[in-house]
Amino acid sequence: MINRYNNLRRFFISRYKNTLHFFEAIYWNIYYHFPSRHLKVIGVTGTDGKTTTSFLIYQILKLVGKKASLVSTTGAIVGGKKIKTGLHTTTPDSKTLQKLITDAKDADSEFLVLEVTSHGLDQHRVLGINFDVSVLTNITHEHLDYHLTMERYALAKAKLFNRSKVAIINKKYKQFVHFIKNKKLKVSFVSISSLPYSLKKAVYKKFTQEYNRENLALAAVACHRLGISYTKIENIIGKLRTPEGRLxxxxxxxxxxxxxxxxxxxxxxxxxxxxxxxxxxxxxxxxxxxxxxxxxxxxxxxxxxxxxxxxxxxxxxxxxxxxxxxxxxxxxxxxxxxxxxxxxxxxxxxxxxxxxxxxxxxxxxxxxxxxxxxxxxxxxxxxxxxxxxxxxxxxxxxxxxxxxxxxxxxx
CATH class of the missing domain: 3.90.190.20 (Mur ligase, C-terminal domain)
Structure with a gap:
């Protein structure tokens, strides 16, 4: 009975707080004149591998000559400048995020890679951002102190894809699409084996860890959907690296x-x-x-x-x-x-x-x-x-x- 009370209490507190977050997000979008409309935005979510996949996408875009910025767990890179976004932070609050997006726009970035958490989605931090491509790395046990159930956790993640044009989803988690309400979404299920043969060989050569091979496969397909040829991606794979604090x-x-x-x-x-x-x-x-x-x-x-x-x-x-x-x-x-x-x-x-x-x-x-x-x-x-x-x-x-x-x- 006490556990049920505590769960209900957390639920109502989160709903109240999220109403405040909603209006804050609207305000900062208006204040900064909806800066994300000037960029092609790539969202990356999942329980694990978000930071690595985001960083790989960012590097691919940069290495093929595109102007790109990044906001992730390890911080932001805007116009080539590294910016700290706070302790234990992945998706910053709406005020900080809209300022970073504005800075990316002002730095003439064409692309913005944004690592997106379930908390960030549930708390409306990415409200006002329409995503050109969104990626799901995986969805496993985590954050049940906040979401209470795996279903609610998945529904929070699904909010990213409800405001996206294209979805790149790890094939192991294809059942996730049942939580997405966006009927116009173009979905690609990705596995390492689904890559073109020569690119698959390059992925296997680059990483010996299966999970990083999956991350790279998702990053490659996401970039391909943004107009980067697989040949160009294959040519720069050897230059890619993982973010700080990962292996x-x-x-x-x-x-x-x-x-x-x-x-x-x-x-x-x-x-x-x-x-x-x-x-x-x-x-x-x-x-x-x-x-x-x-x-x-x-x-x-x-x-x-x-x-x-x-x-x-x-x-x-x-x-x-x-x-x-x-x-x-x-x-x-x-x-x-x-x-x-x-x-x-x-x-x-x-x-x-x-x-x-x-x-x-x-x-x-x-x-x-x-x-x-x-x-x-x-x-x-x-x-x-x-x-x-x-x-x-x-x-x-x-x-x-x-x-x-x-x-x-x-x-």
Whole structure:
């Protein structure tokens, strides 16, 4: 009964807030004179792979000589200038977003690649933007603290395609079209095998991870629908790179495979660990991760299950616990590990966990992957964000320095 009350309370609060967001979005569209009408806008949504796919589309457009801008989780690139959009932010609020679109227009961009979240869609942040092409990478378990059910989550994602001309959808998730109301939408279901033969070979050569091959296939088809020939795309594939914090290998002299990755959902963690378990060789696969506080609690057990199935050793630690207890979060993750033979350690301080993994637990030939933060520049404890860099923490640990949390960050 209490859970039902809490769910209803969250629902009505979100509806009230979203009414405010709706009028804010109308105001900022009018204030900036609907700037997106001057651009060809590509929207990318999905549970995982949004940032990588958006970044790949942006790079393809740039490499074939097009003027393009990008707004994504790792920040914005407008007229070649990098702009920070805030902590833990993917789709900015309507005021910030309309200003960025205006800046893109003023920089003579022809294309704008926009990473779009379910929260951003539900809260009307992209209201007033009509999308020429929209992409769905996948849809798996996430954000049920906000949407409550997978159906409502899918319906929120579908709003992007209700205001699009063309949809590029991962073929594995073709059932998603049942949530789309736009009858005029031109839909293409994409898989790696659906690509032209020579382009498919180039995709396989570029990435060894199946999930990144899928991301690149979606990006290639999206760009093709924008008028870029497959031949041109094939010619520049070798120059493409993934965004910061996605499968970032850190060189070291300890004989370890050291990786920083943003994986923070059950699906992303599973896809990453599947790949690493195949490439680890004879060494152990050690994963360092946690789960965010005040966010979807139902995914914690699932992440524990995934890690215990694919990793040899697990270190549970802090990942933006906010007002929740780190040990309580880790207990929920442990519920998914129960019965497994995998070794589990708990080191609440993230810096100490990384140091422990690299200097005390890992041996030469092991693979150590640190998940959940990637490119992000802060960790949230209570209501305060503290300066943090995952890569810096890894490099300090390699030098024998115990990483510490930085000063509070002004948001």
């Amino acid at each position: 970032d290998y850190i060189t070291n002299d300890k004989g370890l495979k050291l990786i920083v990755d943003f994986a923070h959902t059950p699906n992303a963690l599973e896809e990453l660990l599947k790949f690493l378990s195949k490439t680890k060789g004879k060494g152990n696969l050690i994963v360092v991760f946690g789960s965010a506080g005040e966010r979807d609690k139902t995914k914690r057990l699932l992440m524990g299950k995934v890690a215990s199935k694919l990793a040899d050793k697990i270190i549970l630690t802090a990942e933006d616990p906010r007002t929740e207890s780190i040990s309580a979060i880790n207990r929920e993750i442990r519920k998914g590990i129960k019965g497994s033979q995998v070794q589990v350690f708990e080191v609440e301080h993230r810096g100490k966990a990384i140091y422990f993994a690299i200097n005390e637990l890992a041996k030469k030939g092991d693979t150590v992957v640190i998940c959940g933060k990637g490119h992000e520049e802060s960790l949230c404890f209570g209501k305060t964000e503290y300066k943090w860099s995952e890569k810096k923490a890894v490099r300090e640990s390699l030098r024998g320095i115990l990483p510490t949390y930085g000063k509070p960050v002004v948001c």
